[in-house]
Amino acid sequence: MKTAARAASASRKEHAGEERAIPYRWRVKLLQLLFIMAGLVIGYRLVDLQVLNRHFLQSEGDKRSVRHESIPAHRGVIFDRNGKILAVSAPVMTVWADPQDLIKAPEHWQKLAFALKVDESWLAKKVTSNAAKEFIYLKRQMTPEQSEKVEALKVPGVHILDEQRRYYPMGEVTSHLVGITGIDDKGQEGVELGYDHWLTGSEGTRRLLKDRRGRLAREAELVKSAQPGKELMLSIDSRLQYMAYRELKSAVEKAKATAGSLVMMDVQTGEILAMVNQPSYNPNNRTGLQPYRMRNRVMTDLVEPGSTLKPFTVAAAMETGMYDRYTRIKTGVGYMRVGQNAVKDVRGFGTIDVETVLKKSSNIGVTKMALDIGVDKVVDLLRRVGIGQSPGTGFPGERAGFLPYKDRWSDIEVATLSFGYGLTVTPLQLAQAYSVLGSGGLLRPASLIRRDVAPDGVRVMNEDVAHDVMEMLGKVMGKGGTGWRGAVKSYNVGGKTGTVKKVGGSGYLEDRYVGLFAGVAPVENPRIATVVIIDDPAGQDYYGGVIAGPVFSRVNGQALRMLGVRPSEEKVLTAERPGLKQTGVIKLKQDGT
Structure with a gap:
């Protein structure tokens, strides 16, 4: 019995030991499994960092060093x-x-x-x-x-x-x-x-x-x-640029004017040789810079050309064959009724030829010519010489001006157009148009970039007509002409004066004017077309011939010498005679030239 009891007790102990061993072995296996899983995770992370994301991590590191x-x-x-x-x-x-x-x-x-x-x-x-x-x-x-x-x-x-x-x-x-x-x-x-x-x-x-x-x-x-x-x-000549700047600034200050512009073009190439404006600004010191000083008025400001447009009305009439420089026109006593309006001259010139119409700047003369040939022919020629179209220089803000196109024109509208009212131009456009006269009727695109080869140009005006108008403009600068203050010593030059009223929000302004002078030099072998504009002078001398003419004279005299242009063999008489200055002022005051 004792032996059986001991055997049973031993059996129970062995069974209890086996029961205790089973959870221990599972715990060991669980720990082993956890270690294996941790190793796999670490291994995967190492592969991820070293292989899969190596370039990204290197890039991120470089951002902090490279x-x-x-x-x-x-x-x-x-x-x-x-x-x-x-x-x-x-x-x-x-x-x-x-x-x-x-x-x-x-x-x-x-x-x-x-x-x-x-x-x-x-x-x-x-x-x-x-x-x-x-x-x-x-x-x-x-x-x-x-x-x-x-x-x-x-x-x-x-x-x-x-x-x-x-x-x-x-x-x-x-x-x-x-x-x-x-x-x-x-x-x-x-x-x-x-x-x-x-x-x-x-x-x-x-x-x-x-x-x-x-x-x-x-x-x-x-x-x-x-x-x-x-x-x-660029096309500009810094010598001419500086000289033009100096002369324009002096003239604007002397006239107490609001602003001024001057542009010179090479007639033979279309290149712009000088382009200056007043007021100006210093680009190297912009402290307190006012925007209005930065405006390139030669390119952007519009003005009615006034009497400086008359040569083109004359040219349009001559192209029809109905007129030549010797055709006589009745201007009467200096007063002409046009509808309900009147066109006036400085005085009665009577019957004069076309050459004298330009020389005396007769409003009645060009009005009769324009009404006779029809306004379409005048507008067509103006369009051909570049009026109403962009000069095409590529300059920012370059404007095309305004040339009216109408189905019906009143007689007074035709009249005012003939002597430069009712349309607008930039100074550059006006210079380009005058260069057509100087080049014998060829239009060349204006250029701010130097040209090694001159463009052929496009025929826009009859060559003989262009030459005749140039010769007539030479007479304007001589004895009895309105442009004598623009004459140049030792050179024959041709030009035309202009004086127009400034336009405000409600029409033309009283006692506010713009003085113009446009021309070509020299007449016999044209090289330079120049336009001078003095805007809103404060003194009594506001006429184009008085305030802009002398600037034209000085800049062209210096420019022609700088460019090596030979003096003219026959010089137009420009000596001032007693009483001539006073007479010129009276003319300008009455006919706006």
Whole structure:
């Protein structure tokens, strides 16, 4: 019995031990399984980091050490026709910062502000208000010497960037033509804007390796070279440009005028040799710059041409074959009824030939011619010489003026059109039209870019008619003509005066005028077409012949000598006779020439 009891007890103990061993073995296996799974997870993560996402992680790391900086491209240089620099880019430095780094170094702000020449309070506000950003400008367009002082401070998060700044050697003399660029070296006005695509280069790129403090850890590596912009050679002659600027400025100041414009064109090529306006501005110092000073009036301002249009009415009449320079016209006592209106001359010229109509600037004479041939022929010729159409220079804001097209014209509308009212032109359009007369009836597109080969031109006027009108304009400058103040010593020149009332919101303004003078020089071998406009003179001398004529005389005299044009063999008499000046003023006052 005892033996059986011991056997049973041993059996129970063995069974209990087996029961205790079973959960222990499962725990071991569970732990082993967990270790295996953890190993698999770690292994997968290693593969993910080292293989699957290697390029992404490397890129993210490079962002914190490798940086790419742009290399500014030099903007193309602008030259005059003889190679004189009119606009060039100079190197400047820009200071920028990473606010996230700079905000951690306030102990440097005082010295940094001093080097930047700004208030420390401004700098502190700039940094703290942009703390979440990674890039802000602190100071742009500093000289290299100034930027070196900033760089020497070694302020965390502060960096230097190379940029360009445009410089204009002739300043306000060429400002309206050349224009300006903005702080980012992009064209904003003038040729700089019109030819921005040509002048702008292609930026380059370099790769920099920097440490966590932003310091250069390795020499820069060139990724892409910068390609400079193309050079641009303009048609203007800087000698003529400066001379024209000086003479126009003096005339505007003397007349106490609001503004003035002058443009000179090469009759043989269509190139613009000089283009100036008053008031002007200094493109190198734009502090307090007023927008109205930036307007290129030669290209954008519209004016009624007045009596400067009469040569084209005469040309239209002569092209019909109904008139020549010797055809006689009855102008009577200087008064002509046209419908319910009247056309007047300075005085009664009686019966005069076409040449004298121009010489005396007879409103009645050109009115009768226009009514006789029909307004369509006058309008057609004006359109052919470029009136009412854009000159096509590509200059920003260039205007086409206004040439009316009507199914029905009243007689007074025909009359006023014949002597330059009821239509508008820019100074450049008027100069281009006069160049047609000088070129023997050929229209050449106006150009701001130098031409190595003159274009053939398009025949828009009968050659003989153009030559006859030019000779008649020469008589206008001589004895008894209205344009004698525009005569040039040693040269035969042809021209026409004009005086028109300014137009306001409710019609023509009393005692507000624009004085004009347009012409070609010399008559026998035309080289230059010039238009001078003096806008809103304040004195009693507001007539075109008085205030614009002398400017025409001086600029053409100097220009012809500068260009090496030989003096005329037979010079038109221009000596002032006793009483001539007073008589001329009376004429101008009455007939608006």
